[in-house]
């Protein structure tokens with residue numbers, strides 16, 4: 621097994637901090653020090669100085685044997701760790717990505733190395749027709765659909781609400797929440813009793829985030845959507861839950877989703893004084909995807925380094 625963060629680990633190693641500072645310096649060189657970043661330089665996982673940990677921690681136990689999952693934003697970060705863990709547990713995976721073909725190919729290889737089938741689907745989830753395209757390609761290549769993970773997201777920091785253009789506002793909402801509607805609409809005819817939908821919200825929804833007004837508002841919408849959709853689908857035997865990560869070391873923040881000064885201290889204000897790794901979040905998705913959570917719907921799990929958010 622690869623080396624993993626120990627349960628309850630507080631703080632970061634000197635090497636981890638060095639990698640974080642190098643990522644902050646690289647970000648500062650490419651976009652400057654402003655607290656407002658409209659366009660990220662790139663969000664490829666391989667561009668990060670400190671590599672995120674995505675590797676599953678334990679041997680598989682067949683929890684998802686014979687199942688097929690769609691994971692949006694599956695090529696990198698939290699999505700990659702979810703794909704790796706679901707594959708280890710026996711699922712075939714449709715990996716949905718926006719731009720990063722190389723990341724998607726790498727994640728597909730990780731899934732295949734676990735003995736599962738993978739298909740990488742390029743789609744902009746914020747477009748109304750994308751849901752159908754993703755579901756049709758999944759059904760054509762993998763033959764069924766049991767789990768939908770709505771994880772794709774974008775984030776652009778802005779210090780002043782007037783720095784948020786109408787275009788950015790619409791795009792962030794299109795990617796982060798409209799896409800969930802389009803995918804559920806397309807997936808529903810194929811989801812049978814026992815199916816699971818898992819939406820990725822955020823600690824920013826519970827705590828607020830003064831520099832992420834549009835992003836945190838989409839995450840609030842996602843939590844409300846999760847609860848309402850749960851009530852809407854529970855009678856069909858389809859469970860709908862959410863995961864609200866705290867600061868997790870993925871490309872999202874160090875590659876332009878946060879200003880450089882925040883990247884330099886990313887995660888240090890949590891009770892565990894460190895960012896989480898993607899493979900510390902993926903098990904929350906697995907729990908909600910499999911029968912271990914058979915009596916749970918409409919709920920949100922909080923892998924966030926110990927921040928108390930209640931709800």
Ligand SMILES: NC(=O)c1ccc[n+]([C@@H]2O[C@H](COP(=O)([O-])OP(=O)(O)OC[C@H]3O[C@@H](n4cnc5c(N)ncnc54)[C@H](OP(=O)(O)O)[C@@H]3O)[C@@H](O)[C@H]2O)c1
Nearest residue numbers: 693696697698718719720744745772773822867868870872
């Ligand atoms: N990292 C954190 O601290 C944190 C905290 C709370 C919540 N989250 C949430 O976790 C989720 C995953 O983010 P991450 O941290 O793992 O970052 P990430 O590695 O940058 O993942 C974001 C993913 O979303 C995809 N994506 C973005 N816009 C898209 C679109 N319009 N259509 C299709 N795919 C799109 C990206 O694809 P490409 O790679 O092709 O661009 C990428 O795979 C997001 O919903 C994020 O809000 C993250």
